[in-house]
Amino acid sequence: MVIYVTAKITGNYTSLLRIAVASIIGAIIGVFAFEKIFFGVYGVFISFLMLYIAFSFFDIKSALIFFMVIFILGGISFFINNIFNRIVWIGAVAYTENSLLLSLLFCILCVVSILLFFRLFKRLLIKKNMIKKINIGFEGKNVDLYALMDTGNLLLDPVTGYPVVLVFFEKIKGILPEPLKLFMESENGLLTTMDRKYKNKICLIPYKTAGDESILKGFRPDYVILKDNKERVIKNVIVAVVFKKMSADNEFEAVLNPQI
Known part of the structure; x- marks a missing residue:
């Protein structure tokens, strides 16, 4: 079960056969675990061996999560x-009087709890690292936005x-x-009636999606400030507008280009 959860969290490839073999090796610990000293160096060594058997390689990240x-x-x-029950310790092994069904329910509860915890933790970590605060300035006005750093853009x-x-x-x-x-907002663009100073700011960006080609309308802002560990002012950048929300839960309102 520990190996299965570790594989789910790390994304490492394994198979049921590898998990079974590694688990059998791990069960050896239970045979010799009547001596607590066995849980020292030998216990760590067997844990590393289990990881190597399960994933066919060993790395520190997998070991720490394991x-x-x-x-x-x-x-x-x-x-x-x-x-629910009294625990009896014999050497390094804990014995309980739980039924098999109750023990299985405990195992399922533990696995679900850990997977949910790590999923939430990973989501928060991604949000912290990938969502940045930016400020876009144009013609004396500016607006703060949350933007996703997307390698696909x-x-x-x-x-x-x-x-x-x-x-x-x-x-x-608003700016x-x-x-x-x-x-x-216009389908035709209204370029003929636009002041020259704004015409020079306008950009048309072609883009392709699956089975579709279109043109994005954009403009060249005075600046974009990327607020990360320290503020960075970017002037050689284009802002293109889209008319659909980018995030269902409103976590971000813009998508950054990784070249920024």
Whole structure:
């Protein structure tokens, strides 16, 4: 079970046969575990061997997660057994009077709890590392946004070669002058009636999706400030607008180009 949970968390490939063989090796610990000293160097060595058998390689990350899962599973099991039954220690082995069905339910509860915990932890970690706060300035106005750093956004302005930041229109329209706002919303573009100073700011970016080709309307802002560990001002950048929300839970309103 520990190996299965470790594989799920790390994403390492394994098979039921490898898990079974590694588990049998691990069960050897139970045979000799009447001496607590066995849980020292030999216990660690056998744990490393189990990981190597299960994944056909060994790395520190997998080992750390493996031991973390052991401690969490052990803690949950000890807590539940302490509530429902008396625990008897013989050497380094703990014995309980649980039925097989109750023990299986405990195992399932432990596995589900750990997987949910690590999924939440991974989501929070990704959010912290991938979602950045940015500030876009144009014509004396600016707006703060949360943006996802997406390696899949490789859009470049075909004229200048500048990287493109995708922004939800509803979040950016407040800083746009009326002529630019009308241009973004209009299907025809209204270029003929637009002031020259705004025409020079406009960009048209072609893009392709599965089975579809289209044109994104964008503009060249005065600056984009990326607020990470320290603020970085970027001027050679294009902002393209989209009219659909990018995040169902509103975690971000823009998508950054990794070249920024």
